[in-house]
Amino acid sequence: MSDNPFERVPLADLRERTSIKWRFFEPDVLPMWVAEMDLLPAEAVTRAVHDAMLRGDTGYPSGTGYADAFARFASERWGAEVAVPRTALVSDVMMGAFELIRLLTPPGGSVIVTSPVYPPFHAFSKHAERRVVEAPLGADLRLDLSAVEEACARVGGGGSGGPNAVLLLCNPHNPTGTVHTRAELEALAQVTARYGVRVISDEVHAPLVLDADFTPYWTVDPRGLSLTSASKAFNLAGLRTALIVGGEETGEDLARIAEVVSHGPSHIASIAHIAAFDDGREWLDEVLDGLRANRATLARALAEHAPTIRWRPGEATFLAWLDCRGTRVAEPGSRADPGYIGLSTGPAKAFLERARVGLSAGEAFGTGGENHVRCNLGTRPDVIEEAVRRMGAIA
Incomplete structure (x- = not known):
C-alpha cells in the first residue's frame, strides 16, 4: 500500500x-x-457509522458530544480551550455563518469580506439581505489591516441595537491557503472592536494546517465567534454538521440563536465527526x-x-x-x-x-x-x- x-x-x-x-x-x-x-x-469513522446503523441509532442529535470531542481535538492540536457551554450545533459552517450574520446585524447591514475569498461568503451574505463590502488581501495574500480599517470605518459604528456590520473571516484562508498569525488576528480584533464590528471566523480548514501555527479566533477576541467542522479535514462534506464556538463574551449571543437552527444537524453526521475528532487523528x-x-x-x-x-x-x-x-x-x-x-x-x-x-x-x-x-x-x-x-x- x-x-x-x-x-x-x-x-x-x-x-x-x-x-x-x-x-x-x-x-x-x-x-x-x-x-x-x-x-x-478514516476507519474509525466508518466503524462508528456502521455500528450506529446496526443498533438503529438514527434519531435526532442530543447532548454536547460533538462539542466535547472538538474540545479534546482543539486542546491536543492547538493548545486551545473550548468552553462547551459557549458552543452551538448547526447544520454546516455556512448555514451557521448565515444565522450569525442575521443575528448580529440588522436588515440592510454589511458583511466585510477579505477577497479573494470563498464564493459563498458573498452569496450567503447577499441572501441574508446584507451588503457585501470588500477589504482585499494584500499583494502577499495576507490580511491588509489598512483595507480592513477603511471598510470598518465606512460601515461600522453600531448603536445600542448592536453592530451594523460583521467581518466574515476565513481562517485558514480559502483559496490562498494563508494561515493568519496570532499577531495578525490580535490586530484584526483591535481594529474591528474600535468600529463596533463583530468577527465571524470560518475555521473549517483549520485541521489541515501543513506548516504553520494555527490560532483559533475565539482565543484572541472575547466577542469572536468561530465556526468549525470535521467536514473538510476528514472528507465528510456529505455528512452535515458543524459547531459554533464563542469567545468569553458571546454567551448572550449564542443564547439568542433560534431554537429551530438546532434542528438541522444530522445525528449520524455528528457520530461520524465525533469519531473523526477523537479517533481519526x-x-x-x-x-x-x-x-x-x-x-x-x-x-x-x-x-x-x-x-x-x-x-x-x-x-x-x-x-x-x-x-x-x-x-x-x-x-x-x-x-x-x-x-x-x-x-x-x-x-x-x-x-x-x-x-x-x-x-x-x-x-x-x-x-x-x-x-x-x-x-x-x-x-x-x-x-x-x-x-x-x-x-x-x-x-
Whole structure:
C-alpha cells in the first residue's frame, strides 16, 4: 500500500463516485475544483457509522458530544480551550455563518469580506439581505489591516441595537491557503472592536494546517465567534454538521440563536465527526503528509509543464491558488464576479474547454480573483501531474 493515502483509490474507482466532484463534468474532464478529497474515510469513522446503523441509532442529535470531542481535538492540536457551554450545533459552517450574520446585524447591514475569498461568503451574505463590502488581501495574500480599517470605518459604528456590520473571516484562508498569525488576528480584533464590528471566523480548514501555527479566533477576541467542522479535514462534506464556538463574551449571543437552527444537524453526521475528532487523528496525520507530497508534485509539475502559471504555496488546506495572469489564456478585461459558483469564466473556461481540466474560476472569489483559478490538490499525484501537463499545453 502506498504511503500517500491519495494513491490508494484507483482513478477508475474515483470515477464511480456519485458526488458532485466526479459527476459534474463529462468523463474526459479531470475534476480539480470543488472541495472534496479523493480519499477513503478514516476507519474509525466508518466503524462508528456502521455500528450506529446496526443498533438503529438514527434519531435526532442530543447532548454536547460533538462539542466535547472538538474540545479534546482543539486542546491536543492547538493548545486551545473550548468552553462547551459557549458552543452551538448547526447544520454546516455556512448555514451557521448565515444565522450569525442575521443575528448580529440588522436588515440592510454589511458583511466585510477579505477577497479573494470563498464564493459563498458573498452569496450567503447577499441572501441574508446584507451588503457585501470588500477589504482585499494584500499583494502577499495576507490580511491588509489598512483595507480592513477603511471598510470598518465606512460601515461600522453600531448603536445600542448592536453592530451594523460583521467581518466574515476565513481562517485558514480559502483559496490562498494563508494561515493568519496570532499577531495578525490580535490586530484584526483591535481594529474591528474600535468600529463596533463583530468577527465571524470560518475555521473549517483549520485541521489541515501543513506548516504553520494555527490560532483559533475565539482565543484572541472575547466577542469572536468561530465556526468549525470535521467536514473538510476528514472528507465528510456529505455528512452535515458543524459547531459554533464563542469567545468569553458571546454567551448572550449564542443564547439568542433560534431554537429551530438546532434542528438541522444530522445525528449520524455528528457520530461520524465525533469519531473523526477523537479517533481519526492518525489518519489525519497521514493525509497531511500526503498533501505535503502533493504540494511538492504540483510545484515540480508547474515548473516542468506550465512555467507561466505562478503559485505561492499555501500553508494550509488542499487548495492551490494559481495565478494565470502571465499565460496565453488570461483575459485582459477579466472582472470579478463575486459569489458566482461557475466555471465558464476567465482562464477556467479555457482550461475546461481546451485542456479538459475542471477548475474553480478565480473571478467568483471577488476582487483579486481575476485571471486566477483554484485547484484541488486532494487527489492522486498522477492526476495532478496530468492536469498540469494539459493546462501547460495551452498556457
